[in-house]
Structures are given as C-alpha cells and as structure tokens.
Amino acid sequence: MESEMPKEIVLDGIAASPGVAHGLAFVILQKELEIPVYEIPAKQLEHEKERFEKALLEARRQIAQIRHEIAERLGENEARIFDAHIMVLEDRALIEETLREMEDTAYNVEYCFREVSNRFIEAFESLQDDYLKERVKDIEDVSRRVLQILLGQTQRNLMELVSERIIVSEDITPSEAAGFDKKKVLGVLTDSGSRTSHAVIMARSMGVPAVVGLHNASEQLNNEDYILIDGYDGIVIINPTEETLFRYGELKSERQTIQRVFESSALLPATTADGHRLEIGANIGGPEDCERAIERGAEGVGLYRTESLYMQHDSFPDEEEQYAAYREVAETLAPHPVILRTLDLGGDKHLSDYFVQNESNPFMGFRAIRFCLEHRELFKDQLRAILRASAVGNVKIMYPMISTQDELVAANLLLEEAKNECRERNQKFDEKIEVGAMIEIPGAAYTCDLLAEHCQFFSIGTNDLIQYLLAVDRVNDRIAHLYEPNHPAVIRTLNTIISTANKHNIHVGVCGEMAGDPIYVPLLFGLGANEISATGTVLPEIKYLIRKMKLSDAQALAKRVLKESDPYAIKLLLTRFYEAQMSDVLEPID
Structure with missing residues (x-):
C-alpha cells in the first residue's frame, strides 16, 4: 500500500516583503547562552574591566563592519539600522552600571553584564512609550554579541548556509539579517515581528520574500519540510501540492512580468494621460544612494536625510566633510533638485556626546530644529556646507519638525548669518537658494x-504626521492596525496643507510612506501635491501609474474621498481607482 502524501497545511501571517519562493525550511532556534558565574579576586578586578572594555571595542568594530557592508550592498538607509546598535554600546548608563555591579558583587563580567542588560530590557518593556519598547530587540542583539565575545563564541552566520533554504525562526536579529546571502536565502518566516522590523527591512531591500507574525511556525516546522512562501498575501503553505506549486509558479512569473513592465517606464517623465506632470524624487541617506535612485527613475532628491552622515561618527563631522558629501550629491543629480533636510537628531536618532537618553517621550522632545536652534554654531556649520554645495547644483534647504512661525524665522536668521560668513570667505553659493519647512506636526499643519x-x-512628512494625529506608533504590533493613512483626519489634514500651499503659490511635496504607496499617490496628486518622494524601489510602478491615469480623474477621486467618513470606504475607493488604472497589467493575476 502506497504511503499517503503529506497533507497541505496553510498558515496565515503578515505580508512583509513581496515575492514567491519555495524550498526546504531551515529552522534556526535562538538558544539561551549559558553564562558562568564565579567570584573575581580583588586584584583581578582591573583585568576584568579591561576584558569588558575590549569586548565593547570588538563589538563596536564588528557592528561598524556590518554597517559598512550593508551600506555597500543595500545603501545608507538600510545601514542606519546599526547606528542604534552602536548607540547601545556607547550607553553610559549601561556601561557604568555594569562596572558598579562588578565592584559590588565581585562576580565575573559576563554575569554582571547579563544581569544589567536584563534589567534594562525589563525596564524598556515596562515603558508606556511604544517606540522605546521596540528598542528591546536592539539591546538584546547587542547584549548577545558582547556576551558571545566575552565567552569566546561566534554569532550565528546565515552566510554559512550550504544550500538554498527558507529561513524559519522565532525572530531574526538585525545582525543575522545583515548576513543574508541572497543566493542562499530564498525567503524569511518569523513567529513575531512586523512589516517594519529590521529583518523585514533587510529582506525587502534584497528582494527576498518574507512573512512575519506566524506565532509558532518555528515549532511546527522541521528542516525536512518543504514550504512555499507568498510574500504578497502573507501566506505560508507547508507540503504544497503540485497543483499549488504550479499555480504559484504562474503567479511568480506574472509578477515578474509586471515588474518589467513597470521598469519600462522608469526613465520616462511622470506625465498623466491628460498632460500634467508630477515631480518624482527619491529619499536618500547619502551619496551612495544616488546611482540606484537615478536608475529607478528619480528626477531629483526630495529628501536627503543628512543625519546619516552625523551618525557615522563619534562626534559631529566638520563643515568640510559635510560639504564634500553634499557637493557629491548635488553634482551627481544636477540640474535636478536636491532637498537637504537639516539635522534631525533626537527621537530615535542620537549622538551620544550630545544626548542623554532620559526623555520620557523623545519623539516630542528635544530634537530636530529645536536641537539646531540651541546649538547654533553646529547648525551654521551645516548651513554653510549646504550653501557651498548649492554653487554646483540645484540645492534646497528644508527644516524638520517646524512647529511655530518663530522657529522658522529663527532658522532663517541663522541662514542669513551663514550666508554672510560665506561671503566674507569668498565662498560661492546660490544667492536665491530656496528654503522649505517640513510639515509633520499637527500644529504646523493648521498654521501653515x-x-x-x-x-x-x-514637504509633508506623513509618517510622523499620522502618528501625532492618531496617537499611534506604527511599529507597535498591538496597535499597528490603528495606523491608518486612510483615516478621515489624515486626509483632511493633508488637504488643508496642500490647499494652503497652492493658495500661497508655493511648491508642496510629500516624502513620507504615503508617497511610496502607489494606492495613495493618485489621491495626493488629486489633492494638489506637486511632488512625491519615495524610496527608489517603488518609483517605476509610480511612474507607470501616473502615465496611465488622468489628473482630472485623480481630482474627482480626491473630492469623493474627502466626503467619506469611513476609513474602510476610503481605502476601498483608493484601491479600486488603482486597480482600474492598472487593469492592463493586473488583470493576469486577478
């Protein structure tokens, strides 16, 4: 009697990175480290402290190396994930408390560091600030790295896979995600996580399908299981039948064909069927992102996150170093515009020499323009570097987190001082350089x-604007469903900002996640936005969409959306509009 074929099992999770893949599972379980505990004689205490210091330095070296490799492979935006890890290593409270623990208990450094790290993790998990809770994974990852160095152990390395596999784990740390070998890692499945987890960001950047939030998949699966992963709809199929494999093979082929169709429009102008142009920019973190942005159809840079340059250093880069980076981007993109957002440190982005992480709510604290206006000379260093770069390209300045008219006026006064200093040095700059305000605070939206x-x-920063409007942290798994760009409050606020900008005849762009979601682009254009700026990967699809539709239809869509009170109804309107415009390419996969 023939043995029965294994039954096909379907698991539902969260679609995190698009794509279809199938193959054998590679289940990796995070084993608890066995930490020895023993007393240290008083005369050896200094040696133990030296061991700790060397471990911290080695951990920093390893993380810096990972950061460099990720910047080379994927770009500066993805590499910034590891700035948070360096911040953990440099946390004075963590280091000093570990040293005190050693002196008070006379126990070995591994044990003391583990105890202190666990206390920090428990403290972060108990906080009401949802963003800070998410930083627990960073502390856990860094803590494990330091402990393994002290113990003489090596980290799990996913580069060591000998064959193509789908990675299955309770969770993937950022360090492990950095080791993904695209030739070997077919897909990623995790029990926990969200669409904004570090592992997902890495997977998306490399085009690796991912499904997260599967709860206990790592317990159900074995290394001999054959699985199929659908990163479009968040489905995992264990023991897929031949029929299922065939059906998904067709889906994968159709999706790849669609992507090639999108890419055919990448270098064409984003002009609607009725002759109206939408400017398309890219969000970048440094000069290394420019080439990819241009290849994917960017017509300039709508958001240059200049804090990326700052966070690569232990201290603030000087004017010359900043000037070199800004000049390279300006020259590469010329004559297209490059909008440089001035320093936006604070919130989740810190520089240890200037910040002590003791704010109860750092996202609404001492950050961005507030920091710059207090550290005037540092701010003017950056302003002079930007001004000098404007002599070789179409450079614009944008201030982040503006909340009042006074802040904008104060920033402009410092800009005038910086201009005068450049004139005194006979340094050329664009005398007519444009200045913009990032609208990401409700107070700014209603006084724009x-x-x-x-x-x-x-330039509308939709990420923070939506979080502040709805009091929802989008990286918190428990309330992420409440983060709704299609909420009437969000749509009405966007309409207020854009209509006010149009009334005053000033340019208005959108650079947050809404600008990178093709479903929302027609709405933004229909409301009157002049520009959208997004990560490079989605630009070909947006270009194709714009060229298919009419502005008049987008304007009619915006009017209908503004009359709706139900977020679900709004999302449905936007989705149907998108599907109607893209029916020629979407029809094969319906």
Whole structure:
C-alpha cells in the first residue's frame, strides 16, 4: 500500500516583503547562552574591566563592519539600522552600571553584564512609550554579541548556509539579517515581528520574500519540510501540492512580468494621460544612494536625510566633510533638485556626546530644529556646507519638525548669518537658494498659512504626521492596525496643507510612506501635491501609474474621498481607482 502524501497545511501571517519562493525550511532556534558565574579576586578586578572594555571595542568594530557592508550592498538607509546598535554600546548608563555591579558583587563580567542588560530590557518593556519598547530587540542583539565575545563564541552566520533554504525562526536579529546571502536565502518566516522590523527591512531591500507574525511556525516546522512562501498575501503553505506549486509558479512569473513592465517606464517623465506632470524624487541617506535612485527613475532628491552622515561618527563631522558629501550629491543629480533636510537628531536618532537618553517621550522632545536652534554654531556649520554645495547644483534647504512661525524665522536668521560668513570667505553659493519647512506636526499643519510667508516650499512628512494625529506608533504590533493613512483626519489634514500651499503659490511635496504607496499617490496628486518622494524601489510602478491615469480623474477621486467618513470606504475607493488604472497589467493575476 502506497504511503499517503503529506497533507497541505496553510498558515496565515503578515505580508512583509513581496515575492514567491519555495524550498526546504531551515529552522534556526535562538538558544539561551549559558553564562558562568564565579567570584573575581580583588586584584583581578582591573583585568576584568579591561576584558569588558575590549569586548565593547570588538563589538563596536564588528557592528561598524556590518554597517559598512550593508551600506555597500543595500545603501545608507538600510545601514542606519546599526547606528542604534552602536548607540547601545556607547550607553553610559549601561556601561557604568555594569562596572558598579562588578565592584559590588565581585562576580565575573559576563554575569554582571547579563544581569544589567536584563534589567534594562525589563525596564524598556515596562515603558508606556511604544517606540522605546521596540528598542528591546536592539539591546538584546547587542547584549548577545558582547556576551558571545566575552565567552569566546561566534554569532550565528546565515552566510554559512550550504544550500538554498527558507529561513524559519522565532525572530531574526538585525545582525543575522545583515548576513543574508541572497543566493542562499530564498525567503524569511518569523513567529513575531512586523512589516517594519529590521529583518523585514533587510529582506525587502534584497528582494527576498518574507512573512512575519506566524506565532509558532518555528515549532511546527522541521528542516525536512518543504514550504512555499507568498510574500504578497502573507501566506505560508507547508507540503504544497503540485497543483499549488504550479499555480504559484504562474503567479511568480506574472509578477515578474509586471515588474518589467513597470521598469519600462522608469526613465520616462511622470506625465498623466491628460498632460500634467508630477515631480518624482527619491529619499536618500547619502551619496551612495544616488546611482540606484537615478536608475529607478528619480528626477531629483526630495529628501536627503543628512543625519546619516552625523551618525557615522563619534562626534559631529566638520563643515568640510559635510560639504564634500553634499557637493557629491548635488553634482551627481544636477540640474535636478536636491532637498537637504537639516539635522534631525533626537527621537530615535542620537549622538551620544550630545544626548542623554532620559526623555520620557523623545519623539516630542528635544530634537530636530529645536536641537539646531540651541546649538547654533553646529547648525551654521551645516548651513554653510549646504550653501557651498548649492554653487554646483540645484540645492534646497528644508527644516524638520517646524512647529511655530518663530522657529522658522529663527532658522532663517541663522541662514542669513551663514550666508554672510560665506561671503566674507569668498565662498560661492546660490544667492536665491530656496528654503522649505517640513510639515509633520499637527500644529504646523493648521498654521501653515503663517509658515508660508517665510519659506518657498513645504514637504509633508506623513509618517510622523499620522502618528501625532492618531496617537499611534506604527511599529507597535498591538496597535499597528490603528495606523491608518486612510483615516478621515489624515486626509483632511493633508488637504488643508496642500490647499494652503497652492493658495500661497508655493511648491508642496510629500516624502513620507504615503508617497511610496502607489494606492495613495493618485489621491495626493488629486489633492494638489506637486511632488512625491519615495524610496527608489517603488518609483517605476509610480511612474507607470501616473502615465496611465488622468489628473482630472485623480481630482474627482480626491473630492469623493474627502466626503467619506469611513476609513474602510476610503481605502476601498483608493484601491479600486488603482486597480482600474492598472487593469492592463493586473488583470493576469486577478
């Protein structure tokens, strides 16, 4: 009697990185480290402290190396994940408390560091600030690295896979995700996590399908299991039948064909069927991102996150180093515009010499323009570097987190001082350089008529704007479903900002996640946005969409959406509009 074929089992998770893959599972379980505990004689205490210091330095070296490799392979945006890890290593409280623990208990450094790290993790998990809770994974990852160095152990390395596999784990640490070998890692499945987890960001950047939030998949699966992963719909199929494999093979082929169709429009202008142009920019973190952005159809840079340059250093880079980076981007993109957002440290981005992490709510604390206005000379160093770069390209300045008219005026006064200093040095710059305000705070949104008097353009940062409007942290698994770009409050606020900008005849762009979601682009254009700026990977699809639709239809869509009160109804309107415009390419996969 023939043995029965294993039954096909379907698991539902969260679609995190698009794509279809199938193959054998590679289940990796995070084993608890066995930490020895023993007393240290008083005369050996200094030696134990030296061991700790060397371990921290080695951990920093390893993380810096990972960061460099990720920047080379994937770009600066993805590499910034590891800035948070360096911050953990440099946390004075963590280091000093470990040293005190050693002195008070006379126990070995591994045990003391583990105890202190666990206390920090428990403290972060108990905080009400949802973003800070998410930083637990960073502390856990760094703590494990330091402990393994002290114990003489090596980290798990996914580069060591000998054959193509689908990685299955309770979770993937950022360090492990950095070791993904695209030739060997077919897909990623995790029990926990969200679409914004570090492992997912890495997977998406490399085009590796991922499904997260599967709860106990790592316990159900074995290394001999054959699985299929659908990163489009968040489905995992264990023991897929031949029929299922065939069906998904067709889906994969159709998706790849669609992507090639999108890419055929990448270098064409984003002009609608009725002759209206939408400017398409890229969000970048440094000069290394420029080439990819241009290849994917960017017509400039709508957001240059200049803090990336700062976070690569232990201290602030000087004016010359900043000038070299800004000049390279300006020259590469010329004559297209490059909008440089001035320093946006604070919140989740710190520099240890200037920040002590003791704010109860860092996202609404001492950050961005507030930091710059207090550290005037540091701010003017950056402003002079930007001004000098404007002599070789179409450079614009944008201030982040503007909340009042006074802040914008104060920033402009410092800009005038920086201009005068450049003139005194006979340094050339664009005398007509444009200045913009990033609108990401509700207070700024509803007083943008006042701000319009002191700048030439707005750029809407939808990520923070939505979080502040709805009091929802999108990286918190428990409440992420409440983060709704299609909420009427969000749509109405966007309409207020854009209509005010149009009334005052100033340029208005959108650079947050909404600008990178093709479903929302027609709405933004229909409301009157002049530009969208997004990560490079999605630009070909957006270009194709814009060229298929009419502005008049997008404007009619915006009017209908503004009348709706139900977020679900709004999302449905937007989805149907997108599907109607893209029916020629989407029809094969319906």
